Amino acid sequence: MITKLLNTRIMYLHSPTIKQPNKKKLIDNTSLIIFAFSVVFYSRIFCSITHAPSILNIAHFAIVPFVLVVVLLTSRSKDHKQIAIAYSFLLGIFIFLVAVLASALWNNTGLINVIVSFMMLVEPFMFLLAIVCIPMSAKSVTRIKNWLIWSVLINFVLAAVQKPLIDAGKLYANGFNGTDGCGGVFFVSGAGNYVSASVSVVFALYFFTNQKTFPLWMRIVAIIAAFWQILFSDSKQIVLAYLIAWVLLILVNSKDFGKTIKLLSAIALFGYGFLWCVQNLKAFAAFTSWARPELYGPDGYAWYTKFYSVRSILSYYQSPLDWLFGLGPGHTVSRLGVWFLRDYWSILEPLGATTNPISQEAMEFCGNSWLCSGSTLFMPIFGWAGIWGDLGLLGVGAYLFLGYLAWQYFSLDDALKITSLAVFVMGFIFTQMEEPGFMLSIALILGLAWQERQLKKKIQTVRRGKEFPSYQLPITNSL
Numbered sequence: 001m002i003t004k005l006l007n008t009r010i011m012y013l014h015s016p017t018i019k020q021p022n023k024k025k026l027i028d029n030t031s032l033i034i035f036a037f038s039v040v041f042y043s044r045i046f047c048s049i050t051h052a053p054s055i056l057n058i059a060h061f062a063i064v065p066f067v068l069v070v071v072l073l074t075s076r077s078k079d080h081k082q083i084a085i086a087y088s089f090l091l092g093i094f095i096f097l098v099a100v101l102a103s104a105l106w107n108n109t110g111l112i113n114v115i116v117s118f119m120m121l122v123e124p125f126m127f128l129l130a131i132v133c134i135p136m137s138a139k140s141v142t143r144i145k146n147w148l149i150w151s152v153l154i155n156f157v158l159a160a161v162q163k164p165l166i167d168a169g170k171l172y173a174n175g176f177n178g179t180d181g182c183g184g185v186f187f188v189s190g191a192g193n194y195v196s197a198s199v200s201v202v203f204a205l206y207f208f209t210n211q212k213t214f215p216l217w218m219r220i221v222a223i224i225a226a227f228w229q230i231l232f233s234d235s236k237q238i239v240l241a242y243l244i245a246w247v248l249l250i251l252v253n254s255k256d257f258g259k260t261i262k263l264l265s266a267i268a269l270f271g272y273g274f275l276w277c278v279q280n281l282k283a284f285a286a287f288t289s290w291a292r293p294e295l296y297g298p299d300g301y302a303w304y305t306k307f308y309s310v311r312s313i314l315s316y317y318q319s320p321l322d323w324l325f326g327l328g329p330g331h332t333v334s335r336l337g338v339w340f341l342r343d344y345w346s347i348l349e350p351l352g353a354t355t356n357p358i359s360q361e362a363m364e365f366c367g368n369s370w371l372c373s374g375s376t377l378f379m380p381i382f383g384w385a386g387i388w389g390d391l392g393l394l395g396v397g398a399y400l401f402l403g404y405l406a407w408q409y410f411s412l413d414d415a416l417k418i419t420s421l422a423v424f425v426m427g428f429i430f431t432q433m434e435e436p437g438f439m440l441s442i443a444l445i446l447g448l449a450w451q452e453r454q455l456k457k458k459i460q461t462v463r464r465g466k467e468f469p470s471y472q473l474p475i476t477n478s479l
Contacts, residue, residue: 033134041151054344065123081454113330116330117390124439125406159197159232173188182232194430202419246263305371313333327358328354334387335431337359379429382428383430410447416449420446
């Protein structure tokens with residue numbers, strides 16, 4: 001009897017689902033992850049409601065690296081896979097830092113430009129690395145998951161409430177109408193409606209495919225709610241990005257004939273249903289605004305508008321090395337160059353920030369273009385143009401390497417793969433790859449899905465150990 005009790009106690013202590021009662025900390029790493037995410041996710045709405053200084057919106061640039069350092073110094077993971085991922089991402093982050101510094105040195109850019117540009121693009125990968133480095137228990141995973149669910153729900157409800165209030169004049173949104181102003185927790189910001197709706201879509205796909213312990217009806221409601229938010233926020237680009245991502249996934253899985261057929265059948269059914277809705281339902285009428293063939297000819301105004309920034313950047317090239325290093329962090333059409341330096345110039349100028357006329361010229365072009373005003377789909381200010389313009393091909397390659405690592409380690413199923421590909425596509429539409437609230441939400445979902453899978457493997461290992469103790473493990477023949 002005593003032996004049985006001792007064995008039970010030992011298994012309890014070593015179970016991966018039980019938090020070990022080692023040294024007590026003032027705040028555990030899981031709480032730090034939740035805190036860092038909350039600072040990014042809720043800072044915009046907090047500043048809007050309390051009229052707090054807008055600098056609080058960028059506090060996460062200091063908090064996320066701090067959390068990563070704490071996690072790296074305190075995590076005691078012995079999992080070889082976690083360690084390999086950590087080293088890979090640290091290498092990728094270092095390579096990207098070298099690319100940013102090389103661009104800055106070549107173009108005599110201010111140091112503060114380097115810091116902000118680096119953080120804007122690498123922060124999601126830092127956050128993802130911090131999540132992965134923690135050996136999480138089932139309790140920790142559940143805490144983060146519950147926080148994510150409630151955060152996404154709050155974002156959706158706020159967006160749904162904001163639209164009628166803004167249209168009725170009962171809520172002021174800095175000149176935005178109900179469509180552009182319904183940013184949920186990202187109220188009020190220029191692209192808050194896109195960011196808010198994108199977060200809902202990313203979560204809905206993850207929730208539907210990965211959280212099968214929840215009732216099916218609840219997961220279907222999440223999908224419907226996310227699509228409804230796309231409609232009432234007029235975030236049509238999200239649908240386009242996911243459709244292209246779907247096609248890219250089919251190409252990725254082209255060697256798997258069975259999966260290719262399933263994906264083709266699914267996209268055909270969705271495409272037919274969506275086309276019927278566009279032709280027959282008023283709520284979908286906004287999608288017809290793109291159906292103007294004259295915009296897409298060889299000399300179409302759509303192409304002229306979309307690639308204005310590319311022509312502008314090339315006109316400033318003075319050396320073949322500009323292709324490699326770009327024109328400097330924040331000197332072209334990145335979010336840093338176009339908006340961030342302008343909005344925080346009073347703080348950044350004394351710190352030695354530098355600018356380039358390209359950013360202002362791009363904004364003036366957009367302001368004078370009726371097509372840009374009608375849809376951000378045709379904006380010449382978009383993520384990949386900003387990375388290439390600021391950091392050159394070296395920066396693009398370094399960023400793609402980080403993206404490849406995220407794809408390799410965390411795109412665990414088709415839903416997560418589509419989301420990863422959709423982010424890549426969105427980089428050609430607008431600057432969402434540089435939106436902290438959007439990118440860190442995706443990082444949290446990818447990291448959480450990875451932790452859940454790791455936890456399941458550990459639980460299966462423990463159960464297998466209970467079924468087959470070491471002295472009774474099944475014998476297999478080997479040749």
